[in-house]
Amino acid sequence: xxxxxxxxxxxxxxxxxxxxxxxxxxxxxxxxxxxxxxxxxxxxxxxxxxxxxxxxxxxxxxxxxxxxxxxxxxxxxxxxxxxxxxxxxxxxxxxxxxxxxxxxxxxxxxxxxxxxxxxxxxxxxxxxxxxxxxxxxxxxxxxxxxxxxxxxxxxxxxxxxxxxxxxxxxxxxxxxxxxxxxxxxxxxxxxxxxxxxxxxxxxxxxxxxxxxxxxxxxxxxxxxxxxxxxxxxxxxxxxxxxxxxxxxxxxxxxxxxxxxxxxxxxxxxxxxxxxxxxxxxxxxxxxxxxxxxxxxxxxxxxxxxxxxxxxxxxxxxxxxxxxxxxxxxxxxxxxxxxxxxxxxxxxxxxxxxxxxxxxxxxxxxxxxxxxxxxxxxxxxxxxxxxxxxxxxxxxxxxxxxxxxxxxxxxxxxxxxxxxxxxxxxxxxxxxxxxxxxxxxxxxxxxxxxxxxxxxxxxxxxxxxxxxxxxxxxxxxxxxxxxxxxxxxxxxxxxxxxxxxxxxxxxxxxxxxxxxxxxxxxxxxxxxxxxxxxxxxxxxxxxxxxxxxxxxxxxxxxxxxxxxxxxxxxxxxxxxxxx
Numbered sequence: 001x002x003x004x005x006x007x008x009x010x011x012x013x014x015x016x017x018x019x020x021x022x023x024x025x026x027x028x029x030x031x032x033x034x035x036x037x038x039x040x041x042x043x044x045x046x047x048x049x050x051x052x053x054x055x056x057x058x059x060x061x062x063x064x065x066x067x068x069x070x071x072x073x074x075x076x077x078x079x080x081x082x083x084x085x086x087x088x089x090x091x092x093x094x095x096x097x098x099x100x101x102x103x104x105x106x107x108x109x110x111x112x113x114x115x116x117x118x119x120x121x122x123x124x125x126x127x128x129x130x131x132x133x134x135x136x137x138x139x140x141x142x143x144x145x146x147x148x149x150x151x152x153x154x155x156x157x158x159x160x161x162x163x164x165x166x167x168x169x170x171x172x173x174x175x176x177x178x179x180x181x182x183x184x185x186x187x188x189x190x191x192x193x194x195x196x197x198x199x200x201x202x203x204x205x206x207x208x209x210x211x212x213x214x215x216x217x218x219x220x221x222x223x224x225x226x227x228x229x230x231x232x233x234x235x236x237x238x239x240x241x242x243x244x245x246x247x248x249x250x251x252x253x254x255x256x257x258x259x260x261x262x263x264x265x266x267x268x269x270x271x272x273x274x275x276x277x278x279x280x281x282x283x284x285x286x287x288x289x290x291x292x293x294x295x296x297x298x299x300x301x302x303x304x305x306x307x308x309x310x311x312x313x314x315x316x317x318x319x320x321x322x323x324x325x326x327x328x329x330x331x332x333x334x335x336x337x338x339x340x341x342x343x344x345x346x347x348x349x350x351x352x353x354x355x356x357x358x359x360x361x362x363x364x365x366x367x368x369x370x371x372x373x374x375x376x377x378x379x380x381x382x383x384x385x386x387x388x389x390x391x392x393x394x395x396x397x398x399x400x401x402x403x404x405x406x407x408x409x410x411x412x413x414x415x416x417x418x419x420x421x422x423x424x425x426x427x428x429x430x431x432x433x434x435x436x437x438x439x440x441x442x443x444x445x446x447x448x449x450x451x452x453x454x455x456x457x458x459x460x461x462x463x464x465x466x467x468x469x470x471x472x473x474x475x476x477x478x479x480x481x482x483x484x485x486x487x488x489x490x491x492x493x494x495x496x497x498x499x500x501x502x503x504x505x506x507x508x509x510x511x512x513x514x515x516x517x518x519x520x521x522x523x524x525x526x527x528x529x530x531x532x533x534x535x536x537x538x539x540x541x542x543x544x545x546x547x548x549x550x551x552x553x554x555x556x557x558x559x560x561x562x563x564x565x566x567x568x569x570x571x572x573x574x575x576x577x578x
Contacts (some may be wrong), residue, residue: 007108010107073090075089112236136333136346143322158308164546176294178239194277194281197277198274200269200270211262213255213260218254222569223244277294404560417554419437420559421555421557446521449521451497459503460507460525462506463509468503469556484499486499487501488503504516505526525553528558
């Protein structure tokens with residue numbers, strides 16, 4: 001209330017009313033001062049009226065503007081835990097400042113007395129406490145109903161539990177899926193091995209000599225005896241001997257075809273490996289069915305958890321809103337409860353007509369210069385002006401992208417600067433510096449090839465007006481003075497012993513510039529100082545490098561020295577005299 005708008009407006013209206021009743025000051029200085037104030041005020045009002053007319057500012061009365069000025073100069077402070085407030089008000093007139101502060105305190109006490117006497121805040125805070133308490137209970141009931149639907153103690157815990165459960169179940173489902181795949185592969189392998197494994201095996205065999213083989217052996221032995229007896233009567237080549245030999249050979253062949261032993265009996269039993277593989281196959285089938293059932297159950301559990309999680313996500317915004325409203329209602333309840341107690345005390349004080357505010361010290365009179373402090377301004381004026389000037393110069397130096405001389409061109413763009421031609425007041429005059437710089441260009445030219453195949457030099461520029469024609473004219477004059485044959489007209493190539501200077505100025509606007517420069521042995525870019533900027537130079541160099549893969553040199557034309565030549569000559573004369 002102390003620094004509120006109603007009291008400020010009341011103080012400003014009273015200030016304007018009392019100010020209008022004060023007689024004007026007399027005296028020459030006071031008259032001049034009042035006249036200046038009137039003129040400045042009229043100008044400010046005129047500007048304000050114009051801005052209000054075009055709609056840039058809103059219309060405000062003089063009392064409102066004065067109230068804003070009073071607010072800027074009014075300060076209230078107090079120590080922590082202290083019930084004493086210290087008021088400060090600064091103004092251009094100490095008497096007026098003291099009067100305004102007294103008026104401010106008086107208006108505050110009047111407004112506070114009226115407020116306490118007319119309206120008691122106790123009933124308002126009491127109703128707000130009841131309403132806020134009922135809202136808190138309602139919010140808690142709604143939150144509890146939603147949590148009962150979720151069967152959880154909090155929405156965050158519910159979301160965390162469902163997320164953890166989903167992660168665990170999905171991990172288990174992945175493990176089950178891998179187990180099913182491995183079990184299925186094992187079943188297929190067992191089925192294949194069972195098909196290859198015999199169902200029965202031989203447990204024992206009884207073997208005996210082959211009777212057929214014994215009979216054949218006996219017959220062979222008999223034939224051998226018979227042959228020996230016939231050899232007594234016949235020779236080896238006799239037909240009977242050969243016949244019996246043939247018969248013996250046939251019997252031996254039959255003997256070789258007969259087995260030495262034969263199986264008389266065999267014991268057949270079931271294959272134990274086959275039976276074991278059948279048991280393993282049955283176990284794997286049981287495990288496979290169990291894993292399939294487990295996968296179905298896990299999918300059902302995951303679907304249920306996802307449904308629970310989606311339900312929690314759907315209810316989470318509403319629960320968050322209710323929780324935020326509950327927190328805000330609890331904070332409001334605490335504030336209303338505190339304000340209710342304070343309003344009860346104020347009501348009792350008002351009923352007893354007791355004021356708990358007293359003025360400890362009246363507004364003091366402290367005349368002092370607040371602003372401007374003349375002595376401080378005199379001390380700081382010179383160094384501040386130097387700093388501001390230096391900052392301004394540096395700022396404009398950074399903003400200035402014009403090319404003044406050849407400094408940093410070669411390091412930035414990689415193209416050498418042949419020379420810098422100073423600016424001449426008249427195009428016909430010549431100076432020692434200009435001639436020296438022109439001879440520098442002459443010294444750079446590869447004149448050794450002129451006698452053999454000639455020399456063609458192409459001069460170009462960023463735009464027209466850079467002085468390409470002027471440079472060609474002065475350079476051709478210098479070359480002629482040195483005894484060279486120079487041609488500046490025509491498009492033909494240079495013949496042996498001839499120097500051709502091509503004018504291809506205004507590269508961006510001249511359509512024939514690139515055609516002319518194709519025949520040049522050297523390409524020279526003429527840059528006008530203080531007229532060409534760094535982006536323009538960079539763009540032109542990029543175009544030339546793209547078209548011809550080279551730029552041989554740059555000539556800075558019409559360079560101007562920042563210090564006038566008369567000043568330099570004057571300083572030179574002073575130095576020579578010293």
